[in-house]
Amino acid sequence: MGAPCLGARVGVAPGAGPRRPPFDPETMARLVMKFGGTSVANLERIRNVAQHVKREVAAGYQVAVVVSAMSGKTNELVEWVNDASKIYDPREYDAVVASGEQVTSGLLALALSEIGIPARSWQGWQIPVETDDAHGSARIEKIDGARLAASFARGEVAVIAGFQGIHSASGRITTLGRGGSDTSAVAVAAAIGAERCDIYTDVDGVYTTDPRIVPRARRMDRIAFEEMLEMASLGAKVLQVRSVEVAMVHKVKTFVRSSFDDPNAPQPGTLICDEEDILEQQVVTGIAFSRDEAQITLRRVADRPGVAANIFGPLAEANINVDMIIQVVSDDAKTTDLTFTVGNADYVRAKTILEKNQTDIGFLSLHGATDVVKVSAIGVGMRSHAGVAALAFRALADKGINIRAITTSEIKFSVLIDAEYTELAVRTLHTLYGLDKA
Amino acid sequence: MGAPCLGARVGVAPGAGPRRPPFDPETMARLVMKFGGTSVANLERIRNVAQHVKREVAAGYQVAVVVSAMSGKTNELVEWVNDASKIYDPREYDAVVASGEQVTSGLLALALSEIGIPARSWQGWQIPVETDDAHGSARIEKIDGARLAASFARGEVAVIAGFQGIHSASGRITTLGRGGSDTSAVAVAAAIGAERCDIYTDVDGVYTTDPRIVPRARRMDRIAFEEMLEMASLGAKVLQVRSVEVAMVHKVKTFVRSSFDDPNAPQPGTLICDEEDILEQQVVTGIAFSRDEAQITLRRVADRPGVAANIFGPLAEANINVDMIIQVVSDDAKTTDLTFTVGNADYVRAKTILEKNQTDIGFLSLHGATDVVKVSAIGVGMRSHAGVAALAFRALADKGINIRAITTSEIKFSVLIDAEYTELAVRTLHTLYGLDKA
Numbered sequence: 001m002g003a004p005c006l007g008a009r010v011g012v013a014p015g016a017g018p019r020r021p022p023f024d025p026e027t028m029a030r031l032v033m034k035f036g037g038t039s040v041a042n043l044e045r046i047r048n049v050a051q052h053v054k055r056e057v058a059a060g061y062q063v064a065v066v067v068s069a070m071s072g073k074t075n076e077l078v079e080w081v082n083d084a085s086k087i088y089d090p091r092e093y094d095a096v097v098a099s100g101e102q103v104t105s106g107l108l109a110l111a112l113s114e115i116g117i118p119a120r121s122w123q124g125w126q127i128p129v130e131t132d133d134a135h136g137s138a139r140i141e142k143i144d145g146a147r148l149a150a151s152f153a154r155g156e157v158a159v160i161a162g163f164q165g166i167h168s169a170s171g172r173i174t175t176l177g178r179g180g181s182d183t184s185a186v187a188v189a190a191a192i193g194a195e196r197c198d199i200y201t202d203v204d205g206v207y208t209t210d211p212r213i214v215p216r217a218r219r220m221d222r223i224a225f226e227e228m229l230e231m232a233s234l235g236a237k238v239l240q241v242r243s244v245e246v247a248m249v250h251k252v253k254t255f256v257r258s259s260f261d262d263p264n265a266p267q268p269g270t271l272i273c274d275e276e277d278i279l280e281q282q283v284v285t286g287i288a289f290s291r292d293e294a295q296i297t298l299r300r301v302a303d304r305p306g307v308a309a310n311i312f313g314p315l316a317e318a319n320i321n322v323d324m325i326i327q328v329v330s331d332d333a334k335t336t337d338l339t340f341t342v343g344n345a346d347y348v349r350a351k352t353i354l355e356k357n358q359t360d361i362g363f364l365s366l367h368g369a370t371d372v373v374k375v376s377a378i379g380v381g382m383r384s385h386a387g388v389a390a391l392a393f394r395a396l397a398d399k400g401i402n403i404r405a406i407t408t409s410e411i412k413f414s415v416l417i418d419a420e421y422t423e424l425a426v427r428t429l430h431t432l433y434g435l436d437k438a
Numbered sequence: 439m440g441a442p443c444l445g446a447r448v449g450v451a452p453g454a455g456p457r458r459p460p461f462d463p464e465t466m467a468r469l470v471m472k473f474g475g476t477s478v479a480n481l482e483r484i485r486n487v488a489q490h491v492k493r494e495v496a497a498g499y500q501v502a503v504v505v506s507a508m509s510g511k512t513n514e515l516v517e518w519v520n521d522a523s524k525i526y527d528p529r530e531y532d533a534v535v536a537s538g539e540q541v542t543s544g545l546l547a548l549a550l551s552e553i554g555i556p557a558r559s560w561q562g563w564q565i566p567v568e569t570d571d572a573h574g575s576a577r578i579e580k581i582d583g584a585r586l587a588a589s590f591a592r593g594e595v596a597v598i599a600g601f602q603g604i605h606s607a608s609g610r611i612t613t614l615g616r617g618g619s620d621t622s623a624v625a626v627a628a629a630i631g632a633e634r635c636d637i638y639t640d641v642d643g644v645y646t647t648d649p650r651i652v653p654r655a656r657r658m659d660r661i662a663f664e665e666m667l668e669m670a671s672l673g674a675k676v677l678q679v680r681s682v683e684v685a686m687v688h689k690v691k692t693f694v695r696s697s698f699d700d701p702n703a704p705q706p707g708t709l710i711c712d713e714e715d716i717l718e719q720q721v722v723t724g725i726a727f728s729r730d731e732a733q734i735t736l737r738r739v740a741d742r743p744g745v746a747a748n749i750f751g752p753l754a755e756a757n758i759n760v761d762m763i764i765q766v767v768s769d770d771a772k773t774t775d776l777t778f779t780v781g782n783a784d785y786v787r788a789k790t791i792l793e794k795n796q797t798d799i800g801f802l803s804l805h806g807a808t809d810v811v812k813v814s815a816i817g818v819g820m821r822s823h824a825g826v827a828a829l830a831f832r833a834l835a836d837k838g839i840n841i842r843a844i845t846t847s848e849i850k851f852s853v854l855i856d857a858e859y860t861e862l863a864v865r866t867l868h869t870l871y872g873l874d875k876a
Contacts, residue, residue, distance in 0.1 A: 043521045077541065083481045085548035092551075095559045096544035099537035103515065106534035110523035113530075121533045125563065126609050147609075171564055171585075 023060045025153050031061040032197040034162065034185030037071035039200050039259035040104050043111075050111040051263035052200065053157060057117055062152040064192060066162040066185040067108055069100025090135035094164070094175045098124070101161035101181070109159045119157040122148070124173065129165035129184065131174045138165060138174035139242075140183065143191035152192075160188060179240030186243045190250035197247070197254045198269070199239065204258035205270035206231070206238055208435040209287040213423050216436040220285070221268070224275040224380050227285045230412045234376040235290030239272075247272060275380050283381035283388055284433035287426050293323070294347035294370045295404060295416060298354070300335040302362035310361045311338065314353050320346040324374070324407045324416060335364075339405050341416060344370060372404060373422045376414040377429055389413040395432045401425055461498045463591050469499040470635040472600065472623035475509035477638050477697035478542050481549075488549040489701035490638065491595060495555055500590040502630060504600040504623040505546055507538025528573035532602070532613045536562070539599035539619070547597045557595040560586070563611065567603035567622065575615035577680075578603060578622075581629035590630075598626060617678030624681045628688035635685070635692045636707070637677065642696035643708035644669070644676055646873040647725040651861050654874040658723070659706070662713040665723045665816050668850045672814040673728030677710075685710060713818050721819035721826055722871035725864050728812045731761070732785035733842060733854060736792070738773040738802035748799045749776065752791050758784040762812070762845045762854060773802075777843050779854060782808060810842060811860045814852040815867055827851040833870045839863055 033056065035049050049065070056063050068074075077097045085092075105121035112119035127147060131138035148158050162181025165174045176183050182199060189197035205219040206228065223231070225248035232241045238256055247254045257269030275281075301307055315322055325340040342350045347370055354366055382388050389408055396403060396415065401424065405416040417425055430436060471494065473487050487503070494501050507515075515535045523530075543559035550557035562569075565585060569576035586596050600619025603612045614621050620637055627635035643657040644666065661669070663686035670679045676694055685692045695707030713719075739745055753760055763778040780788045785808055792804055820826050827846055834841060834853065839862065843854040855863055868874060 043518065046522065080481065080541070080545055081548060084484065084545045085552040087548075087551055089548055089551055092544040092547045092559055095547075095561070096541050099540045102537045102540070103518070103534050106530040107518055107522045109530045109533075110519060110525075110527055113525055113527055114523040121530055123533070123611075173561075 025062070025155070028060060028062045028152075030064070030152070030192050030194040031056055032064045032066060032185050032189040032192070032194045033200060034066040034181060034197065035068065035200045035259055036181065036202070037068045037074070038202045040067055040108065041071040043107070045259075046104070046108055046111050048263065049108060049200075049259060050115055050117070052259065052266070053112060054115060054117055055263055055266065057157065061195075064148060064158040064160055064188055064194070065108060066160045066181055066188060067101060067104040068162055068181040070104055073100040073103070091172055094135045094173050098161070098164040098173045098175055101163050105159045105161040109157075112157055112159070117157055118155050119159050120151060122151075122158055122160045124161060124164035125166035127160070128168070129187070130168050131165035131176070133167040133170060133172075133174065135167075135172075135174055137177035138167070140165060140176070140187045140246075143187055145191040145193075148188075148192055160184065176242070177240075179243070182240040182243035183246055186246045186250070186252050186254060189252045189254075190246065194252070197252050199254060199256050200259035201238065201256060202258065202260060203238065203256075204261065204267055205256050206236070206272070206286070208285070209426055209430050210236075210289070213426050214287075214430050214436075217430065218435065218437040220270050222271045222273055222278045223285060224278055225272055226275065226380055226411055227378050228272045230376070230378040231286050231288050234288035234374070234378065234412065234414065235292075236286070236288045244272065281381050282379060282434070283385045284377045284379040284429075284435065285381075286378050287375065287429045287433075287435070288378060289373055289375045289422060289426055291373050291419065291422070292344050293341050293372050293374045293416065294344050294350075295339060295341050295368060295372045296347075296350060296354070297337060297339045297367045298361070298363040298365075299337050299367065300330050300332065300364035301338050303334065303336050307361065310357065311354070314357055315342070315350055318349060318353055320350050320353075324405050324414065326405045326407075338363075341372070341374065341405070371419040372416050373419045374414050374416050375422070375425045375429065376412050377433060378412040379433075380411050382411050382413075391432060392429055395428050396425060399424055399428055401428075463500070463593070466498060466500045466590075468502070468590070468630050468632040469494055470502045470504060470623050470627040470630070470632045471638060472504040472619060472635065473506065473638045473697055474619065474640070475506045475512070476640045478505055478546065479509040481545070483697075484542070484545050484549050486701065487546060487638075487697060488553055488555070490697065490704070491550060492553060492555055493701055493704065495595065499633075502586060502596040502598055502626055502632070503546060504598045504619055504626060505539060505542040506600055506619040508542055511538040511541070529610055532573045532611050536599070536602040536611045536613055539601050543597045543599040547595075550595055550597070555595055556593050557597050558589060560589075560596055560598045562599060562602035563604035565598070566606070567625070568606050569603035569612045569614070571605040571608060571610075571612065573605075573610070573612055576603060576605070576612035578614070578625045578684075581625055583629040583631075586626075586630055598622065614680070615678075617681070620678040620681035621684055624684045624688070624690050624692060627690045627692075628684065632690070635690050637681075637692060637694050638697035639676065639694060640696065640698060641676065641694075642699065642705055643694050644674070644710070644724075646723070647864055647868050648674075648727070651864050652725075652868050652874075655868065656873065656875040658708050660709045660711055660716045661723060662716055662818050663710055664713065664818055664849055666710045668814070668816040669724050669726050672726035672812070672816065672850065672852065673730075674724070674726045682710065719819050720817060720872070721823045722815045722817040722867075722873065723819075724816050725867045725871075725873070726814045726816060727860060727864055729857065729860070730782050731779050731810050731812045731854065732782050732788075732808045733777060733779050733806060733810045734785075734788060734792070735775060735777045735805045736799070736801040736803075737775050737805065738768050738770065739776050740800035741772065741774050745799065748795065749792070752795055753780070753788055756787060756791055758788050758791075762843050762852065764843045764845075779810070779812065779843070809857045810854050811857045812852050812854050813860070813863045813867065814850050815871060816850040817871075818849050820849050820851075829870060830867055833866050834863060837862055837866055839866075
């Protein structure tokens with residue numbers, strides 16, 4: 001087992017022993033703090049963020065702050081883009097939408113200067129944060145930390161507009177997709193060798209499941225990167241999936257914390273870290289669920305080579321992601337029935353494409369449902385424990401919940417069920433795996 | 439007399455003989471079109487702008503469009519900046535405020551694509567528009583037209599965020615000050631060798647005076663650069679002063695036109711051009727007025743060398759612009775009385791500074807007034823006509839209007855009068871110099 005990653009000092013908690021000024025720029029540790037839209041929703045909230053930053057500066061860190069757009073701003077800008085053109089041009093979408101973070105970065109730099117903390121704003125293209133040219137959902141390729149380092153050496157807090165970068169070859173602004181500021185923050189942390197990356201949000205950490213559904217859900221002190229990745233992929237909205245991937249690859253110690261805490265009495269939040277750094281490993285760590293699911297079943301599909309390609313090829317071309325796929329022999333024992341899920345937004349398009357290709361594919365009938373939900377249990381402990389999923393199938397059956405489809409992987413399993421059973425199923429699994437708070 | 443500058447084709451006016459497609463990119467004429475805040479106030483107005491652009495593209499121009507922020511947006515951003523910090527940091531002000539034009543540029547590019555006109559947005563730093571580092575009121579130093587030319591060659595309309603540039607050494611966003619998009623437009627026109635620069639606004643040209651005060655004011659077909667410069671400096675709000683300077687130096691034929699015209703039946707507006715290109719020259723071309731004036735009079739100033747420096751030095755240091763200065767011998771015949779004007783916003787500061795320095799300067803008393811207005815008559819014809827101003831003094835006296843101060847220069851004179859006589863004075867001079875419409 002590696003050294004526990006609690007070495008990171010979290011703010012000026014009593015006894016944490018912050019260094020005392022004057023600090024030596026050469027040896028100062030670096031910290032990335034990321035604040036989402038609700039944390040910078042207005043000037044009052046932005047001033048509150050400045051207080052959080054002030055605390056960490058006083059603790060002896062060189063701080064980079066990554067900010068989202070003020071809450072609601074991105075939606076307003078996206079509406080304008082949609083109003084301006086039915087032809088979606090993602091390059092112009094990016095130019096318009098990236099302006100939201102630009103505004104916040106300048107305002108926070110001002111709010112910091114106002115309380116005596118030297119600060120300057122950084123747009124993606126100024127650092128630069130280089131990305132590929134997949135406008136609207138670009139991937140970060142490289143962050144040059146040199147200019148930020150020079151800024152730290154001048155004693156400045158770097159306030160970075162999240163969510164955005166630049167595609168160097170074209171010189172155009174790119175954005176990273178919804179939640180992209182999380183990824184900006186983690187990637188900046190990796191680039192500047194930050195001691196840790198604190199993601200401030202409107203909840204105080206990662207929970208075993210959504211506390212609005214399960215009041216007995218518990219905040220976790222720690223969660224492994226792999227688990228967090230599955231939680232985020234399977235419906236937990238606390239972090240962008242990509243940000244967890246980046247954190248995992250670059251071993252960035254990432255905390256999820258609340259910006260609504262008193263800046264002078266910060267709570268630790270949840271640390272996302274290596275599996276080995278978690279002392280008491282549970283078999284199941286959390287329960288996630290996603291309502292963004294639609295089920296499609298093709299009955300009596302001709303059972304011949306290439307049929308899967310005929311079905312999923314056209315969907316892939318139309319950029320429709322297919323998730324759970326289950327194939328069973330039909331009741332006529334000669335053909336197969338095929339069930340899979342797609343995102344709700346793609347449901348109608350997927351149906352239309354399949355119906356248009358019915359002759360090519362060769363199926364008898366198509367059945368669909370959108371009132372379904374995917375409930376998942378996640379835990380790295382599943383690797384070493386057999387029969388974890390089987391327990392769930394039994395418990396759900398006992399509650400009269402019918403399972404429409406199942407998928408499993410090394411550290412999670414998911415069941416597709418009728419949406420009306422969502423809360424019951426989540427609570428049942430949460431209790432089953434011993435996650436309820438005492 | 440030079441060739442009249444009417445050679446410029448204005449849209450597709452009947453008989454103007456637009457070239458016919460296909461156009462040769464090598465020989466196509468270029469055009470800059472600038473649209474202010476009210477012309478891009480919402481998506482409907484932006485679509486209307488796209489129609490104006492479409493007309494000029496159809497006429498065979500390579501078009502660069504320069505846009506302001508949607509009307510009201512800049513004010514909102516400025517308010518946030520002021521709310522964020524009492525310490526004014528013009529670098530962050532620029533980062534925040536420049537986002538307004540960024541949004542409009544993307545939206546117009548989208549609206550153009552929507553109607554089949556290939557277009558892309560350009561931020562100041564992307565072109566780049568290089569400026570000095572006087573954040574908040576930067577001056578353009580250089581515009582590289584190469585990237586825009588490449589964009590034209592690809593058949594794109596270039597939609598340029600006005601008002602902004604980049605200070606290359608620091609890599610930071612700069613803005614050009616209120617009305618700066620006019621200057622952006624004229625400077626881009628010079629950089630790309632545009633045939634002309636059309637400034638679209640909410641009025642249909644430059645008037646002999648404000649039509650809201652003088653209903654008989656006339657739209658001018660032409661006005662000389664020098665006259666427009668004085669008109670803008672002396673209170674006419676139709677163009678930023680700096681833009682006229684740039685147009686004059688680079689001989690950019692500039693039209694002031696209305697974006698509220700039917701895009702398919704555009705009106706010519708007012709052409710700003712060389713003095714020699716105006717056939718019928720009038721002695722007085724226009725009457726301007728400015729309410730942004732405050733008068734300060736120092737009584738019995740010690741009449742000794744260096745006293746002017748003692749008075750105006752501290753004001754200059756405080757960045758207070760002093761305008762009209764009149765010095766007369768006091769009634770005691772040993773000292774002088776000194777009257778001058780400052781902007782309304784600087785009045786209180788100026789008074790405080792002078793009172794603090796009363797002993798150094800040596801004056802008996804300070805009198806001030808803010809309910810004053812400066813009315814000016816402008817015309818290049820004054821150069822060759824004597825006694826033009828004297829006529830005005832007589833006419834104003836006949837109406838019982840007391841003149842507090844007078845300044846004259848080669849092509850204009852100004853009088854400072856009580857504010858309550860503003861309309862009467864403007865109408866009197868407008869009629870006196872034969873400017874009333876028939």
